[in-house]
Amino acid sequence: MERIVMGIDIGGSHITAALIDLDLKKEVEGTWVRDRVNGRGTINEVMDAWTESIAKVTSAYAGEVSQIHIAMPGPFAYKKGVSLIKNQDKYRSLYxxxxxxxxxxxxxxxxxxxxxxxxxxxxxxxxxxxxxMNGYDHAIGLTLGTGLGTAHYVNGQAKDADFWKMPFNKGIAEDYLSTRWFIKRYFELSGNTIKDVRELVEKYAGTPEFKEVFAEFSQNLAAFLYKFIRKKMPLASVIGGNISNAEQYFLDDTRRNLAEMMGYSFPVRKSLLNEKATLIGAAAAAIL
Structure with missing residues (x-):
């Protein structure tokens, strides 16, 4: 079995790629590439950008790369390799x-x-x-960012849980657990417009509205985790994505809120690998 494979993470505005050593469980030094991509570009612009980034990774390694494993947002026909993304602000030209x-x-x-x-x-x-989540044989994962990603790991394999559209409060889960919720809610509370959670933290940390928005988010996240846990009955959960970088403002409260709902303390952990998790996970599929 080939033990060095390429892992790629495709985002709405970037591509990250590296060679992954499956024995050492980490990227091959000097092969990490992260490039901007115009997700609204023509199909040729997008494909050219991806191909160029992949070529950079390949040229940084003396050996041969026989497998490329790509983490792709949905909707997507993963086995066939056909994009089904259409009503989103990215990759419409690939539909x-x-x-x-x-x-x-x-x-x-x-x-x-x-x-x-x-x-x-x-x-x-x-x-x-x-x-x-190393050592757990049954877990769930959430990526919190522009959108909400949900996954379920059992029997040695992780799969998309597709719970971003789960009915939640007055809409769906993604309405309350994504960057756009923070932008909308913070504006409602303060009258201030923010670009993302990072700007919220950098400019307004400690203000009453800041504390309120994170208190509400902690409650929403705990309520969603509770539903997710009841459906899948995992042993632990992990949270990643850009919003998780602000963990100090919501994670302890989320754990406390969830424990009140569950009746016991349930493991909710922050990602250890951050951006590397997706690349390494994509590459790990080579040995599943």
Whole structure:
């Protein structure tokens, strides 16, 4: 079995790629690449950007790379390699196109060398493989950012739980557990417009509205975790994504709120691997 494979994380505005040593469970030094991508670009612009980044990784390594494992946001036909993303602010030009065939053609490799997997599932797979869920045989994962990613790990494999659209409060879960909720709610409370959670922390940490918005978020996150846990009955959970970088303002409260609902303390951990989790999880699929 090939023990050095390429892991790739495709985001709405970036691509991150590296070679992963599956024995050492970490990236091969000097192969890490992160590039901006215009997710609203034409299909050729997007494919050119991805191909260029992949070529950078390949050229940084003397050996051969026989497998490429790509973490991709949904909706996506992962086995076939066809993008089904349409009503989103990214990759609309790829809708209905066979990305696997197009990439293989541009990279001059066989389509059998390219594999796609859901990005939230890859995140959780990476955390189980060598991160904060290592040692657990049954876990759930959340990525909190522009959108809400949810995954469930059982029987040695992580899969997309697809709970972002779960009915929640007056809408769906993603309405309350994403960057857009923070932007909307903070504006309602303070009249101030923010770009994202990072700006909220940098400019307004400690203000009454800041404390209120994070208190509400902690309650929402605990309520969602409670529903998720009741449906899947995992042993632990892990949280990643950009919003998790503000963990000091909500994670302890989330644990406390959840413990009140559950009647006992349930493990809710922050990602150990952060951005590397998704790459490592994608690559780990090579040995599953």
């Amino acid at each position: 209905g196109k066979n990305i696997k065939d197009m990439l293989a053609d541009r990279l001059n490799i066989n389509t059998s060398a390219i594999h796609f997997m859901n990005d939230a599932a890859c995140f959780l797979q990476g955390e189980v493989f060598t991160g904060s």
